[in-house]
Amino acid sequence: MIGYFRRNHFTPVPEVDPPAELNEMVDQWDLHDGHRRIGSRPRTVDEYFAIEQPLLKPLPQEPFETGRLFTPRVDRYSQITVRTNRYSVPTRLIGKRVRVVLHASHLVVYDKNVEVARHERLIAKGSCRLDLDHYLEALIRKPGALPGATALEQARSAGKLTPVHDAWWDQARKVHGEQDGTRALIEVLLLNRHLAHEHVVAGLATALRAGALTADAVALEARNAAQAEDEPTIGASAPTVPGQPPATVTSLHAWRLAHLPPDTRPLPSVTPYDQLLRSRRTSGSDHREGEAQ
Structure with missing residues (x-):
């Protein structure tokens, strides 16, 4: 049936993006073919399969790995080569030497048994796919390498580096200088490891409107954006509306105080200390009177 399927569904070759869309189309074609009759046979494909299915052996309990295994060594550019392409x-x-499992549409990189990277598979030979997040620890020590980095351009093309990032970066460089402003952007990009991308972008937009050009301010506003759906956040910033004052960022001290549990303890008292002082004065006076006598 492979030839029949190719001639009827892959001629001409369908144009899809991403490959997951093609997998969904194949599933639909497969379900549709189940209702087809081959030649003059009285039953459909699905009906014949229902008769044969009880005769088949059960599926294995353990999942079967269909990917191809590679063990490349990471080069000095923090890249591996798999079938002429670099990741x-x-x-x-x-x-170090890592373990790579190459699938039809993606590849997964493992350090021992821990997944450390996942990329969409490159088809054209000699191509390169770089994840900007993999280089942040090195770039924060050498921020001058970021503006011309290939990983930066790929992140911008993939939508991971938005115009909001660029606008905040431009203002940060004007205020803090080229190196410190770039280092602040790298610290913001590191937030994506703990916060959702859309929340970080929202935090950048709020911080940019308020003129808060530090990674701490962006982190705070990103957390405010993440909590906005669950509970109203003290001092949370709202989008700028004509006729209203511009957005402001929350003080970190105020944010911490707002999230502390209520303190039901009574206020402290210094009464016991006053009693102790009076006792010392009385005993001192008695001692002096005794010496005078």
Whole structure:
């Protein structure tokens, strides 16, 4: 049936993006073919399969790995080569040998048994796919390498580096200087490891409107955006509306105080200390009177 399927569904070759869309189309074609009769046979494909299915052996309990295994060594650029194409991995793995499982549409990189990278598979030979997050630890020490980095351009093309990032970065460089402003952006990008991308973008937009050009301010506003659906946040910023004052960022001290549990303890008292002082004065007076006598 492979030839029949190819001639009827892959001629001409369908144009889809991403590959997951093609998998969904194949599933639909497969279900549709189940209602087809082959030649003059009285039953459909699905009906014949229902008769044969009880005769088949059960599926194995353990999942079967269909990917191809590679064990490349990470080069000095923090990249591995798999079938003429290069993919990035975290810089801490430079010089180490990693395990790669190559699938039809993606590949997964493991350091021992821990997944450290996942990339969409490259089809064209000699291509390169870089994840900017893999280089952040190195870039924060050498921020001057970020503006011309290939990983930065790929992140911008993939939508991970938005115009809001660029606008905040431009203002940060004007205020803090080229290196410190770029380092502040790298610290913001590190927030994506703990916060959702859309929340970080919302935090950047709020901080940019308020003129808060530090990674701490962005982190605070990103957390405010993440909590907005669950509970109203003290001092949370809202989008700028004509006729209203511009957005402001929350003080970190005020945010911490707002999230502390209520303190039901009574206020402290210094009464016991006053009694102790009076006792010392009385005993001192008695001592002096005794010496005078």
